[in-house]
Amino acid sequence: MSVVNRTAHPFDKTRFDAVLNRRFFYAPAFEIYGGVAGLYDYGPPGSALQANIIAEWRKHFVIEDHMLELDSTNLTPATVFETSGHVARFADWMVKDSKTGDVLRADHLVKGVLEARLAGDLEARGKAAEPREETKEDKKRKKKQVKATAVQLADEVVKEYETILAQLDNYGGPELGELCRKHDLRNPDTDNEVGEPQQFNLMFASSIGPTGQHPGYLRPETAQGHFLNFSRLLDFNNGRVPFASAQVGRSFRNEISPRAGLLRVREFTMGEIEHFVDPLDKSHERFHEVRDTVLALLPRDVQLSGSSQVVPMTIGEAVDKGIVANATLGYFIARIHSFLLKIGVNETRLRFRQHMDNEMAHYATDCWDAEIHNSTGWTECVGCADRAAYDLTVHANKTGQPLVVRVALKEPVVTERETAEFNKKVLGKTFGKDAGLIQKVVGEMDDVKLLKLKGELAQGSTTIVAEGKELTLTAEMVTIERKTFKQSIREFTPNVIEPSFGFGRILYTLLEHSFWSREQDVERGVLSLPPVVAPTKVLIVPLSAREEFDPLVREVSSKLRKAGIFSRVDDSNTSIGKRYARNDELGTPFGITLDFASVQNRTMTLRERDTTDQLIGSIDDVIAVVTELVDGTIEWKEACERLPKYDGVQAVE
Amino acid sequence: MSVVNRTAHPFDKTRFDAVLNRRFFYAPAFEIYGGVAGLYDYGPPGSALQANIIAEWRKHFVIEDHMLELDSTNLTPATVFETSGHVARFADWMVKDSKTGDVLRADHLVKGVLEARLAGDLEARGKAAEPREETKEDKKRKKKQVKATAVQLADEVVKEYETILAQLDNYGGPELGELCRKHDLRNPDTDNEVGEPQQFNLMFASSIGPTGQHPGYLRPETAQGHFLNFSRLLDFNNGRVPFASAQVGRSFRNEISPRAGLLRVREFTMGEIEHFVDPLDKSHERFHEVRDTVLALLPRDVQLSGSSQVVPMTIGEAVDKGIVANATLGYFIARIHSFLLKIGVNETRLRFRQHMDNEMAHYATDCWDAEIHNSTGWTECVGCADRAAYDLTVHANKTGQPLVVRVALKEPVVTERETAEFNKKVLGKTFGKDAGLIQKVVGEMDDVKLLKLKGELAQGSTTIVAEGKELTLTAEMVTIERKTFKQSIREFTPNVIEPSFGFGRILYTLLEHSFWSREQDVERGVLSLPPVVAPTKVLIVPLSAREEFDPLVREVSSKLRKAGIFSRVDDSNTSIGKRYARNDELGTPFGITLDFASVQNRTMTLRERDTTDQLIGSIDDVIAVVTELVDGTIEWKEACERLPKYDGVQAVE
Known part of the structure; x- marks a missing residue:
C-alpha cells in the first residue's frame, strides 16, 4: 500500500500480544476452565484472516495449477501409521523430573541449561579481569528463558558445551541421558534430577468403534490421506502424471510442553500439496514462468560451513547449479515465495533453508523450509520436501495394492532372454510336490545359469540342489530357448514433491510483520494487512x-x-x-x-x-x-x- | 435451470452409487487397507461440492447476518463435557452378541427383528386364505435389511409388535433388554442371543499431553467452543445482544455400527450457528422479510395424533399461532429453507419436523429438524434447537465465570427494602469468630423476618439460632432500617437458538435429488447441480x-x-x-x-x-x-x- 513510516517505534511484543488478545484474534482454548497448553481458539478477526489466507492459497496453488483437492479423515487406523513409519519414528525424547514427575523435552532441557551456564560464565568473566570475547551466540543466549547464575567455567568446559550445542540435533535418547548425568543437568524449574530419556510418540491415540479393538490415531499430517487415495486420484486424472492433489485440514501433534503461542501447538490447520511426478523426469512445464525469481537461499553447504548468511540467487540458477535438486522442487519454492509475499509477509524476513541430512524427516530425501523471521527468531512456516517414492512404496508393499503409474512407451522396448518351459506332467510324475520347487529355482535363474543348464541338459541330465534336496533333471522335463519380449508399457512408482503449509505459523508471523504504531501515537497499534487477507x-x-x-x-x-x-x-x-x-x-x-x-x-x-x-x-x-x-x-x-x-x-x- | 424431463427413469440407487464411487465424489477412507466403517474421504468433485455448499452457507448466513465466525479446537478437556452433560448423557444403548462379541445398537436390533417378523407374517398370510391388510408401514418394512421368513403371527402378537415399534424412542436400556428376553430377539447376522444393554458413550476419548493425566475427548459438536468464548464474543460485539456466532468444523461421534454411507458417519463437517438472544425478547428484526415463506411443517401435535401428514403454512402464521415457539426460531427455519432450495434441494422433498418431548437432546427446550427425503426415507439434515440458557448456565456455575449480558435499563428500577447494618466492632468483641455467622444469618433474612427482628431488638435483645448455637443480639449490634435501592443495570443469561447443519448429509441428499438419466439413454447419468455448487x-x-x-x-x-x-x-x-x-x-x-x-x-x-x-x-x-x-x-x-x-x-x- 502507500508509503508510511512503519519503523518509527521498535516492535513491542507486549503491546502486540495485548492487541491480539483484546481484539480476539485468538485466545487460549477453554480459557474459562484455565486453558490447555498448545490449544488456541480463533476469534472473528483471527478466523476470518485464516479463512482469507486459505482462500488465497486455494487460488494461488489449487486453482492456478488445476490441482485435485480432497478431504480425508482425521481419524486413522493404527496400521496406516505403522506402515508409514510414524508409530516407530514420529517421536521426541522426554525426561521426567524425578520428584514432581513434570515432563520436559530432553533436547530442550540440555539446550536450556547449557546455554544458561554459558551465559552465567560470561557474566562472571565480565566481572573478572579477563573476560572472554562475547560471541553472537552468547548474545542470543542472554535472551533465553532459563535463568543464568554468574559462575565462571573452565575454558575447556566452555568449549565442550559449545560443541554439544552445535551437535544437539545429532543426539539420540541414550546420548541425551548420558549428557544429563555427566554434566548434572537438572530441571531448571525445580533443580531436581531427571530420569532416563524415553521416547514419546507425538500422535494422539484413540479407539475406533465400540469394542476397543480398533486402535487409531489422529493424523499428524494430512499427507497419508493423499497417498492412500493415489490410485483413485490418478484415475481421476485420466491415468496421467504429473498431477498434484491438495488438502486443507486439521492435524494433531501431542507436543510435550508447548509454550510458544501459535508457533508450537497441539492442533493446527495445514495445507498440503502432493505433486506426483515421474522419477525420471522432474522438470516442470511452468518452471520458465518463475525462473527469474530471486530468493534468499540458505543451502546445506553454507550451514555446514558454520555460516547462516543467505545467498541471493534466482531459482533458475539454483536449479541449474544443482543447489535445488530439480525444477519441480524449484517451481514450488518460487511459488511459495510469491504466495507469502502476496499475503503480506515481509520479503526481507523470508528465507529458504535447506535441511541438513541428519534433520530430515524419515521419509524425505531433500527438503527446503520457508522460514519467516519473527520476534522468536526464524520459524519454519512451509516445508517443501521431496518424499521420493517412500510412502507409495511402503503402502503398496503392506497392502499388496499396486500404487503405480503405467504409461505406454512410444517405442516398445524389445529384449531377448533365455526362457525355461516345463513339461509339468513329467515333472509332477517324477517329483510329486517338489515339482513346484524345481519350477521356482529354475524360474529364478538368469541367462548365464540357464545357458549352463541348457548345456548340461543337452548332454542328457543334470542335478540341481534346492532346499537341501538333490533333484535330477532330464531334457524331457525342461526346454530352454531364447525368446523375444516386447515391453510396450512402463510401470513406475511416482515420486512426491510435497509443499506443506502451517497456516497458524504463517498467520502469526504475518501479524507480527503487519504490526506497527503511528509515529505521533505509540499507543495506537495498526495492523497493515493487505486487503486480500484483511478480516x-x-x-x-x-x-x-x-x-x-x-x-x-x-x-x-x-x-x-x-x-x-x-x-x-x-x-x-x-x-x-x-x-x-x-x-x-x-x-x-x-x-x-x-x-x-x-x-x-x-x-x-x-x-x-x-x-x-x-x-x-x-x-x-x-x-x-x-x-x-x-x-x-x-x-x-x-x-x-x-x-x-x-x-x-x-x-x- | 431449464425444463427437462428428469423423471423418465425411476431413481436407481445402484447406478447412482456406482457413479459417485467411480467419479470419486467420495469413497471409504483407508480403502486399500480394507476401510473403516463410518469413515469416508471426499475426492475432487465431492470436496469441491462440499466447499461450494459451505461457501454459500457463509454468504447466506454469516455474511448476510453479520455473524461472528470462530474456529475452536476439536480436542477438548474432559471437564468441559462433564459440565455440558455429554459424558453422562451423550450415549446409545448397545448389546453384545453372546458368542461373537459383535456389537449392535439395541434399538436398531429391536426394530430390525420385529419389522422382519411382521414382514414374514404378512408374507405367510398372503399365502393363507385371509391375509391381513398390508399397511403403508408394512410396505416400508419389506425394504429393510433383516431377512424376513414367512411365519404367521397371532393377531395379538402383531398388535404388540406394532405398539413396541411406535414407542421405540421411549425405551431406555433396561426396557430394551427386557424386550430382547421376552420376545427372544437375537442378532440377525448370527442368530445368537445378546447380552444386557450397556450404555456406550459416543465420544472418542484421548489423552492430552505426555503424562496421560489430562483426559480429553474429540468434540461431538462445535457448540461448546462458542459457549466457552461467549464473553469474548459479547465483548467483540460491543456488549450487545442479539448476535450470532458461527463455526464450520469437524465433529466426531463413535457410532456403534454405522452402515448408512454418508448419512451416519463417525467424522463429519458441521456448520453451527449460536444466536444469543434476550430470553424476554425473542423477536427478530428481519422476521418481516421471511414472514410469507410457506413451509411444509410437521408439528409435534400432528405426530402425536399418529399422522405424518405435513401442514403447509407460512412461517408468519406458525409463529403467530405459537406452533413455532418464537420469531427468532421462525426466522432461522425460513432461512434454512431458502438456503437448502438455493443449493438445489427439491422443495417437495423437504419438511420441518418438530421434536417430540421425549426425543429432544438433553440441552434443548424446542427443536425443529429440516428433514430431507431420500432413498432411505426422511433424514434429519439440519437441526434448529432452542437450547435456552442451559449451556451458559452450567459452564458459569462450574467455572465461576459470569456468562451474562448486562444492559442499562432505560428506566432504573427503584425498590425499597429492610436492610441490616452491623456494628462489627461490638459483634467481634462479643462473639469472636461467630460474628461472621451472625452477619450471614441476618443478611439472608427477608423483609418479614427483618421486621420481626427489628421489633424484638427495639425491646432490648433477642436470641437467634445459627448452626445449633444460640446467640443473643442487642440493639447496639445491629441496626435495621428501610432503604431505597436503584437498579440501573439488568443482568441476564441469554438464550441460544442453534441452527446446526450436517454438511455430509446435505451433500448426499442433494446428490440424490440431482441425479437422473436421459430419456433416450438410461446408462448416462446426469447430476443437475445448480452452478452455484457444481464442483x-x-x-x-x-x-x-x-x-x-x-x-x-x-x-x-x-x-x-x-x-x-x-x-x-x-x-x-x-x-x-x-x-x-x-x-x-x-x-x-x-x-x-x-x-x-x-x-x-x-x-x-x-x-x-x-x-x-x-x-x-x-x-x-x-x-x-x-x-x-x-x-x-x-x-x-x-x-x-x-x-x-x-x-x-x-x-x-
Whole structure:
C-alpha cells in the first residue's frame, strides 16, 4: 500500500500480544476452565484472516495449477501409521523430573541449561579481569528463558558445551541421558534430577468403534490421506502424471510442553500439496514462468560451513547449479515465495533453508523450509520436501495394492532372454510336490545359469540342489530357448514433491510483520494487512447510531455485499476517530464515513488505514473505487486520482 | 435451470452409487487397507461440492447476518463435557452378541427383528386364505435389511409388535433388554442371543499431553467452543445482544455400527450457528422479510395424533399461532429453507419436523429438524434447537465465570427494602469468630423476618439460632432500617437458538435429488447441480490434444480464471460426446468446445448440461455470457437470447 513510516517505534511484543488478545484474534482454548497448553481458539478477526489466507492459497496453488483437492479423515487406523513409519519414528525424547514427575523435552532441557551456564560464565568473566570475547551466540543466549547464575567455567568446559550445542540435533535418547548425568543437568524449574530419556510418540491415540479393538490415531499430517487415495486420484486424472492433489485440514501433534503461542501447538490447520511426478523426469512445464525469481537461499553447504548468511540467487540458477535438486522442487519454492509475499509477509524476513541430512524427516530425501523471521527468531512456516517414492512404496508393499503409474512407451522396448518351459506332467510324475520347487529355482535363474543348464541338459541330465534336496533333471522335463519380449508399457512408482503449509505459523508471523504504531501515537497499534487477507475490507462508520443514518448504512452495506466485499458497521457510541483507531487494530484497510452531508448530498468519505488520508465522492463512486481497491486492480495512489481529497472540518482523527 | 424431463427413469440407487464411487465424489477412507466403517474421504468433485455448499452457507448466513465466525479446537478437556452433560448423557444403548462379541445398537436390533417378523407374517398370510391388510408401514418394512421368513403371527402378537415399534424412542436400556428376553430377539447376522444393554458413550476419548493425566475427548459438536468464548464474543460485539456466532468444523461421534454411507458417519463437517438472544425478547428484526415463506411443517401435535401428514403454512402464521415457539426460531427455519432450495434441494422433498418431548437432546427446550427425503426415507439434515440458557448456565456455575449480558435499563428500577447494618466492632468483641455467622444469618433474612427482628431488638435483645448455637443480639449490634435501592443495570443469561447443519448429509441428499438419466439413454447419468455448487463450472473441450489448440485452451482458461470461474480442461483421447457425458456425471453445468472453427474464426460453442442445447459466439461473448450464467444473474433462457443457437454438423453428442 502507500508509503508510511512503519519503523518509527521498535516492535513491542507486549503491546502486540495485548492487541491480539483484546481484539480476539485468538485466545487460549477453554480459557474459562484455565486453558490447555498448545490449544488456541480463533476469534472473528483471527478466523476470518485464516479463512482469507486459505482462500488465497486455494487460488494461488489449487486453482492456478488445476490441482485435485480432497478431504480425508482425521481419524486413522493404527496400521496406516505403522506402515508409514510414524508409530516407530514420529517421536521426541522426554525426561521426567524425578520428584514432581513434570515432563520436559530432553533436547530442550540440555539446550536450556547449557546455554544458561554459558551465559552465567560470561557474566562472571565480565566481572573478572579477563573476560572472554562475547560471541553472537552468547548474545542470543542472554535472551533465553532459563535463568543464568554468574559462575565462571573452565575454558575447556566452555568449549565442550559449545560443541554439544552445535551437535544437539545429532543426539539420540541414550546420548541425551548420558549428557544429563555427566554434566548434572537438572530441571531448571525445580533443580531436581531427571530420569532416563524415553521416547514419546507425538500422535494422539484413540479407539475406533465400540469394542476397543480398533486402535487409531489422529493424523499428524494430512499427507497419508493423499497417498492412500493415489490410485483413485490418478484415475481421476485420466491415468496421467504429473498431477498434484491438495488438502486443507486439521492435524494433531501431542507436543510435550508447548509454550510458544501459535508457533508450537497441539492442533493446527495445514495445507498440503502432493505433486506426483515421474522419477525420471522432474522438470516442470511452468518452471520458465518463475525462473527469474530471486530468493534468499540458505543451502546445506553454507550451514555446514558454520555460516547462516543467505545467498541471493534466482531459482533458475539454483536449479541449474544443482543447489535445488530439480525444477519441480524449484517451481514450488518460487511459488511459495510469491504466495507469502502476496499475503503480506515481509520479503526481507523470508528465507529458504535447506535441511541438513541428519534433520530430515524419515521419509524425505531433500527438503527446503520457508522460514519467516519473527520476534522468536526464524520459524519454519512451509516445508517443501521431496518424499521420493517412500510412502507409495511402503503402502503398496503392506497392502499388496499396486500404487503405480503405467504409461505406454512410444517405442516398445524389445529384449531377448533365455526362457525355461516345463513339461509339468513329467515333472509332477517324477517329483510329486517338489515339482513346484524345481519350477521356482529354475524360474529364478538368469541367462548365464540357464545357458549352463541348457548345456548340461543337452548332454542328457543334470542335478540341481534346492532346499537341501538333490533333484535330477532330464531334457524331457525342461526346454530352454531364447525368446523375444516386447515391453510396450512402463510401470513406475511416482515420486512426491510435497509443499506443506502451517497456516497458524504463517498467520502469526504475518501479524507480527503487519504490526506497527503511528509515529505521533505509540499507543495506537495498526495492523497493515493487505486487503486480500484483511478480516474486514471496509468499515462503515455512521456519525452516530441515530435512525436517520439507518437507510444509508443499509444501502451501502447491501451495495458492498453485492460487490462481494465484506464490510462491518461500527455505530457504537464513541467518536469516529476512536472507532477508526479500533479498526486499525483489526487491520481494516478502508473506512467509509456517513454524516449529515451524506444524508443531504449522498456523498461519503473514504479513508485509507495506513496514511489516514481521506477522499470524498458520491456513494456510487466511492463504492466503485473501494471495490477496485479491495480487488487489487488499483492502488490507493490511483484512488487519489479518481476522487478528490477530503479536508473537511469534521474532526475524524 | 431449464425444463427437462428428469423423471423418465425411476431413481436407481445402484447406478447412482456406482457413479459417485467411480467419479470419486467420495469413497471409504483407508480403502486399500480394507476401510473403516463410518469413515469416508471426499475426492475432487465431492470436496469441491462440499466447499461450494459451505461457501454459500457463509454468504447466506454469516455474511448476510453479520455473524461472528470462530474456529475452536476439536480436542477438548474432559471437564468441559462433564459440565455440558455429554459424558453422562451423550450415549446409545448397545448389546453384545453372546458368542461373537459383535456389537449392535439395541434399538436398531429391536426394530430390525420385529419389522422382519411382521414382514414374514404378512408374507405367510398372503399365502393363507385371509391375509391381513398390508399397511403403508408394512410396505416400508419389506425394504429393510433383516431377512424376513414367512411365519404367521397371532393377531395379538402383531398388535404388540406394532405398539413396541411406535414407542421405540421411549425405551431406555433396561426396557430394551427386557424386550430382547421376552420376545427372544437375537442378532440377525448370527442368530445368537445378546447380552444386557450397556450404555456406550459416543465420544472418542484421548489423552492430552505426555503424562496421560489430562483426559480429553474429540468434540461431538462445535457448540461448546462458542459457549466457552461467549464473553469474548459479547465483548467483540460491543456488549450487545442479539448476535450470532458461527463455526464450520469437524465433529466426531463413535457410532456403534454405522452402515448408512454418508448419512451416519463417525467424522463429519458441521456448520453451527449460536444466536444469543434476550430470553424476554425473542423477536427478530428481519422476521418481516421471511414472514410469507410457506413451509411444509410437521408439528409435534400432528405426530402425536399418529399422522405424518405435513401442514403447509407460512412461517408468519406458525409463529403467530405459537406452533413455532418464537420469531427468532421462525426466522432461522425460513432461512434454512431458502438456503437448502438455493443449493438445489427439491422443495417437495423437504419438511420441518418438530421434536417430540421425549426425543429432544438433553440441552434443548424446542427443536425443529429440516428433514430431507431420500432413498432411505426422511433424514434429519439440519437441526434448529432452542437450547435456552442451559449451556451458559452450567459452564458459569462450574467455572465461576459470569456468562451474562448486562444492559442499562432505560428506566432504573427503584425498590425499597429492610436492610441490616452491623456494628462489627461490638459483634467481634462479643462473639469472636461467630460474628461472621451472625452477619450471614441476618443478611439472608427477608423483609418479614427483618421486621420481626427489628421489633424484638427495639425491646432490648433477642436470641437467634445459627448452626445449633444460640446467640443473643442487642440493639447496639445491629441496626435495621428501610432503604431505597436503584437498579440501573439488568443482568441476564441469554438464550441460544442453534441452527446446526450436517454438511455430509446435505451433500448426499442433494446428490440424490440431482441425479437422473436421459430419456433416450438410461446408462448416462446426469447430476443437475445448480452452478452455484457444481464442483466445476465450465468444461473446456478441445477437439483433440493437438498442439494447435493449446494457445486457445490457455487463453480461455485464463480468462475464465480472471472472471473467478473454476474450469477444467478435458483433452483426453476420446470423443467430445463421451467427454461431455463424463462431465454430466460430475454435474458440470456448462461446456465449451474449441475446434478448427475456433482457431480460424475465434468462435466457440457453449453447451448446457440439462438440455444439451448449444449456442455459438465469439470467445469473449461466450465468456461474458457464461460468467453471468455461473454468477446466476441470467438463466439459460436469457443466454439463448444473447447468443445464436448452434446447429453445426459436428457430432458432439
